[in-house]
Amino acid sequence: GDSRCPHPCLPTGAMVLCLSPAWASRVPSETSPGAWSLLLSRGVSFEAGGHSALETFVPPRRANYVMGTFVAGDPQGGWVGELARDLDCPTGGSVPLTHRLEDPLVTRWVLAARAGLPVPPTLAFVLGPRGDLPAEPAAPGVRLVRLEDPRESLVQEEVDAFLGGTAMEPYSQVGTGAWRGKGGTHGARRGAGARPGGHPRARQ
Structure with a gap:
């Protein structure tokens, strides 16, 4: 009533x-x-x-x-x-807080750059401007590649360098994902399933 x-x-x-x-x-x-x-x-x-x-x-x-x-x-x-x-x-x-919490890339960047907390090694390709992901300060463990010209060869070079880097040595597997932000879709590969002494290999 x-x-x-x-x-x-x-x-x-x-x-x-x-x-x-x-x-x-x-x-x-x-x-x-x-x-x-x-x-x-x-x-x-x-x-x-x-x-x-x-x-x-x-x-x-x-x-x-x-x-x-x-x-x-x-x-x-x-x-x-x-x-x-x-x-x-x-x-x-709030809406801005929800945006930050629902975007894994923004969350990792904030934890690494602002709070100084360790995050899994992350490679992300960013399309378009992303004001919520400034170039400074740097976020340890998060590699942002801003694609003005998304050529396949450039993407492959970045992926190969990431998988062969020292940060990925403890990991035997990586994950792939597509996260949508304000500036468009950005793909990422991130470490998962640590195995000390192993070598990274891609898993779809």
């Missing part, structure tokens, strides 16, 4: 499910200049025992924490990222 709630704020710990962008609105924050507050005029609430209800909030309730599925370019869920942008309350994610 549909019920009306007069309380201006969501109770601490209460969860309300917002199923439509029409149920929420953004207003300038009163506490954080330049940020926004998220107000809910409608939502599905949950109670102990598995009961749920569609409620109308008069006046709209201000969100204290926002979670959601942040997928860039998703026509079904793209509005979630837009509503959660630059809020004055904590959020469980």
